Amino acid sequence: MPSRTVSGKPDFDVVVTGAGPGGSTAAKALSNLGLKVALVDRYSFPRDKACGDVIGPKAQFLLKKTDIKVESFVGIGDMDIVLPNDVRVHLPSAPGIDFDGVGGALARYQFDEILFDAALDSGVEFIKGRASFPVSVHSNEPHVVLINSGQEVKSLTATYLVGADGANSSVAESFQLVDRAKILLGFAVRRYVYGTVRTPVISILGHANELFPGYGWVFPSTEGRLNIGVGVGVLNDRSKGSLATRTMESYLELVRRTLDVEFEEDVNEAKQTQLGGWIKMGMTGTTPGKYRVLLVGDAAGLVNPLQGEGIAQAIESGLLAAQAIQQAPNDPATYYIKELLESDSNFARGASFIHRTAVLHPQLSLAGVKGLGMLAQKKRMASAWGIYFNGLVNSAGPIRGSVLARTTGSILGNSEALKDFFYGFKD
Numbered sequence: 382m383p384s385r386t387v388s389g390k391p392d393f394d395v396v397v398t399g400a401g402p403g404g405s406t407a408a409k410a411l412s413n414l415g416l417k418v419a420l421v422d423r424y425s426f427p428r429d430k431a432c433g434d435v436i437g438p439k440a441q442f443l444l445k446k447t448d449i450k451v452e453s454f455v456g457i458g459d460m461d462i463v464l465p466n467d468v469r470v471h472l473p474s475a476p477g478i479d480f481d482g483v484g485g486a487l488a489r490y491q492f493d494e495i496l497f498d499a500a501l502d503s504g505v506e507f508i509k510g511r512a513s514f515p516v517s518v519h520s521n522e523p524h525v526v527l528i529n530s531g532q533e534v535k536s537l538t539a540t541y542l543v544g545a546d547g548a549n550s551s552v553a554e555s556f557q558l559v560d561r562a563k564i565l566l567g568f569a570v571r572r573y574v575y576g577t578v579r580t581p582v583i584s585i586l587g588h589a590n591e592l593f594p595g596y597g598w599v600f601p602s603t604e605g606r607l608n609i610g611v612g613v614g615v616l617n618d619r620s621k622g623s624l625a626t627r628t629m630e631s632y633l634e635l636v637r638r639t640l641d642v643e644f645e646e647d648v649n650e651a652k653q654t655q656l657g658g659w660i661k662m663g664m665t666g667t668t669p670g671k672y673r674v675l676l677v678g679d680a681a682g683l684v685n686p687l688q689g690e691g692i693a694q695a696i697e698s699g700l701l702a703a704q705a706i707q708q709a710p711n712d713p714a715t716y717y718i719k720e721l722l723e724s725d726s727n728f729a730r731g732a733s734f735i736h737r738t739a740v741l742h743p744q745l746s747l748a749g750v751k752g753l754g755m756l757a758q759k760k761r762m763a764s765a766w767g768i769y770f771n772g773l774v775n776s777a778g779p780i781r782g783s784v785l786a787r788t789t790g791s792i793l794g795n796s797e798a799l800k801d802f803f804y805g806f807k808d
């Protein structure tokens with residue numbers, strides 16, 4: 382085992398752990414600043430990742446900022462939400478201040494590889510292996526990273542660590558940045574089948590499916606496939622995650638019977654594509670950094686608690702982590718946390734409150750969602766729902782429903798009465 386005490390010049394300026402969208406984006410941005418960067422992942426690429434594969438409008442805008450070209454998306458615009466009482470709400474997509482309103486679908490094994498290759502092209506060094514972190518964050522010495530390749534354990538040193546290692550981040554755990562009692566976890570499963578869907582669908586599942594707050598989805602994907610999945614919110618009770626997996630077959634049955642979707646399933650092949658994963662949401666219960674350690678994307682718990690989107694947040698926080706190291710090299714975490722809070726905490730506060738209430742009071746919340754469904758037959762209300770649900774209040778621009786969405790966001794985000802429901806970042 383390598384010694385915990387290190388001296389001399391570190392091997393790297395930055396070690397980024399995890400080569401998902403957050404890690405690859407951060408690594409590329411740091412390398413572009415002239416820093417020597419290692420990107421560590423336990424898998425080689427391409428690798429699969431459980432996801433609905435929707436790269437939303439905000440993520441598309443952020444990709445442009447990173448200069449990474451992704452051309453093979455299947456376009457996604459409007460979406461339908463189907464409620465348990467079969468009421469359908471059509472959520473129109475619309476351009477915002479800094480995005481054009483259209484998202485796209487691309488299987489994650491393809492999407493993540495494009496970002497990963499872009500990082501390597503910018504001079505980042507890839508190291509395959511599982512990373513762990515034995516050194517105290519209070520030390521002024523370089524951080525030590527142990528990398529277990531399966532055959533051997535190597536030791537590296539770095540001035541900065543960026544933890545982009547997903548919802549179960551070992552960087553976050555090692556540096557004691559997680560307060561397990563306060564995190565908002567979800568578990569979601571996806572499967573690929575062959576078929577088409579006219580408008581992508583999100584089904585709020587209640588009653589017979591007993592999966593609330595949770596939802597099923599049918600999204601288009603590449604290669605003539607559909608991405609069908611189910612996700613459930615569990616607060617911090619991991620034992621409830623299997624509910625999503627157990628609901629998959631009955632959701633497929635529901636899709637076949639009640640939605641305007643045609644698909645064929647080669648049972649064996651489709652089951653082989655089934656993959657699940659944890660989601661950490663709402664900026665709550667995880668401190669996203671300390672001194673020279675920064676957490677990005679799912680490691681920091683940045684996923685939208687209302688619909689499970691996290692790719693845009695992973696890319697945005699990856700860029701912000703690079704900016705923090707450049708702007709505040711002595712204490713990037715303080716800079717980083719301040720910027721994260723300024724960019725999104727109002728939405729996170731309101732959305733986390735809604736999510737937590739739905740888990741704790743499912744019947745009451747389900748009744749509320751159904752009521753909202755009736756109101757949202759009016760276009761303005763549906764549009765406001767789409768803006769708030771997708772976390773686009775700050776960037777929506779003066780479009781139909783934006784004033785209502787902004788007012789809702791402001792009431793929920795600023796309410797003193799709700800602050801006990803939002804734990805925010807751990808002190």
Ligand SMILES: Cc1cc2nc3c(=O)[nH]c(=O)nc-3n(C[C@H](O)[C@H](O)[C@H](O)COP(=O)(O)OP(=O)(O)OC[C@H]3O[C@@H](n4cnc5c(N)ncnc54)[C@H](O)[C@@H]3O)c2cc1C
Pocket residue numbers: 398399400401402403404421422423424430431432433434435436437510511512513545546547548550551568569570571610656657658659660677678679680684689690691692693695
């Ligand atoms: C079923 C499902 C559906 C989803 N659908 C969508 C969607 O449609 N749109 C959307 O925007 N978001 C969606 N999300 C959320 C989205 O997948 C995440 O927010 C996003 O992947 C976060 O990116 P990331 O870079 O932070 O982490 P990840 O993409 O999780 O990448 C983490 C990387 O770290 C590596 N790693 C982990 N631990 C270690 C270690 N110790 N050492 C080395 N490497 C390590 C992993 O191998 C992985 O490559 C979904 C999530 C799930 C589970």
